[in-house]
Amino acid sequence: MSSPEPSSLIRPLVKQLRPYVPGEQPKIRGLVKLNTNENPYPPSPKVLAAIREAVDGRMRLYPNPSADSVRAQLAKFHGCGMENLIAGNGSDELLALATRAFVEPGAPIQYLTPSYSLYPVLADIHGARRHPVPLKPDFSIPSLAELRSGGVFDFSAPLTFITTPNAPSGRGCSPDELRALCRAARGVVILDEAYVDFAAENAFSLSREMPNVLVARTFSKAYSLCFLRVGYMCGHPGLIEALHKIRDSYSVNGLGQVAAAATLRDLPYYRRNFKKIIAARERLSNELGSLGFQTFPSQTNFLLTRPPQFPARDWLAKLREKRVLVRWFSAPEVCDCLRITIGNDAEADALLRAARQILKAS
Numbered sequence: 378m379s380s381p382e383p384s385s386l387i388r389p390l391v392k393q394l395r396p397y398v399p400g401e402q403p404k405i406r407g408l409v410k411l412n413t414n415e416n417p418y419p420p421s422p423k424v425l426a427a428i429r430e431a432v433d434g435r436m437r438l439y440p441n442p443s444a445d446s447v448r449a450q451l452a453k454f455h456g457c458g459m460e461n462l463i464a465g466n467g468s469d470e471l472l473a474l475a476t477r478a479f480v481e482p483g484a485p486i487q488y489l490t491p492s493y494s495l496y497p498v499l500a501d502i503h504g505a506r507r508h509p510v511p512l513k514p515d516f517s518i519p520s521l522a523e524l525r526s527g528g529v530f531d532f533s534a535p536l537t538f539i540t541t542p543n544a545p546s547g548r549g550c551s552p553d554e555l556r557a558l559c560r561a562a563r564g565v566v567i568l569d570e571a572y573v574d575f576a577a578e579n580a581f582s583l584s585r586e587m588p589n590v591l592v593a594r595t596f597s598k599a600y601s602l603c604f605l606r607v608g609y610m611c612g613h614p615g616l617i618e619a620l621h622k623i624r625d626s627y628s629v630n631g632l633g634q635v636a637a638a639a640t641l642r643d644l645p646y647y648r649r650n651f652k653k654i655i656a657a658r659e660r661l662s663n664e665l666g667s668l669g670f671q672t673f674p675s676q677t678n679f680l681l682t683r684p685p686q687f688p689a690r691d692w693l694a695k696l697r698e699k700r701v702l703v704r705w706f707s708a709p710e711v712c713d714c715l716r717i718t719i720g721n722d723a724e725a726d727a728l729l730r731a732a733r734q735i736l737k738a739s
């Protein structure tokens with residue numbers, strides 16, 4: 378008997394999958410890395426000390442299965458109960474769990490476009506139907522009346538993802554607008570607030586007001602913990618319990634739990650960094666403007682900007698030649714733009730210097 382061809386052992390759905398493509402994590406040293414919205418500042422010294430202190434023989438033990446110390450502190454911070462909270466191996470894990478908990482295969486998963494490009498991939502993985510709804514040309518969410526008359530938005534979709542503030546546009550959305558949308562939706566709405574700490578407003582309270590709203594947050598971007606993978610969701614205990622039922626037993630690693638708990642004990646350090654990043658964002662936006670870049674207003678730690686002279690894709694390559702890494706997306710609504718993470722002042726200066734050289738050489 379000949380052995381089976383591996384590809385014949387794989388589900389057709391999986392064989393056809395086109396996986397999510399994360400931003401490059403380059404091995405080359407000395408690159409100015411402004412492509413994946415990481416925080417330019419390290420975790421606080423107290424967080425690093427807490428992690429170091431936890432690195433010993435206890436590594437042989439399983440961590441707390443439901444990240445209780447993190448959830449207890451989050452409950453205090455947000456003024457909710459632990460039963461309203463689930464922690465995950467990054468918020469990405471929780472977004473994936475939500476597709477499995479709330480959506481029958483074949484049913485629609487709705488999201489606004491352009492937004493986080495993981496959502497359609499999650500729909501594909503689950504065998505759900507992609508249901509994109511276009512944002513307006515300025516990347517704002519159509520009003521409820523516009524969504525109703527447009528006929529594209531599916532108010533009965535079992536799951537709708539809304540990135541707020543949005544990525545890659547950087548645009549914020551008022552809690553009142555989101556409230557109206559969530560009230561009108563009959564399925565679960567996930568407000569993905571990965572960048573909310575850089576915004577003027579947040580919609581966290583909607584997860585407490587409405588039984589169908591979950592707010593997703595992460596320690597990755599604002600709290601400088603991408604490496605350790607911790608995110609969480611808040612919402613009605615009924616929904617949260619469903620997510621707990623289907624998660625892995627020990628989904629949040631032990632060092633991640635230690636780091637997240639220590640982070641919540643040292644929030645002033647992070648608030649200072651938010652201020653620095655917001656100030657750097659405004660400066661970079663202005664300076665890019667003086668070079669002819671058209672930059673969209675941002676409530677996040679990145680800028681979406683339309684570069685002058687050359688196609689955005691060429692800018693990506695030209696900047697990389699000058700050792701500056703930014704992000705370009707092929708989606709038609711944003712393919713004439715670059716997404717640039719707000720780095721520290723030195724990184725912003727390196728980017729501006731490279732852009733000036735590129736323009737001068739043209």
Ligand SMILES: *Cc1c(COP(=O)(O)O)cnc(C)c1O
Pocket residue numbers: 466467468469470493540544569571594595596597598603606607608
């Ligand atoms: C980065 C990002 C996430 C993922 O965060 P992790 O907690 O690192 O998994 C989720 N949503 C959006 C919109 C993001 O940009």
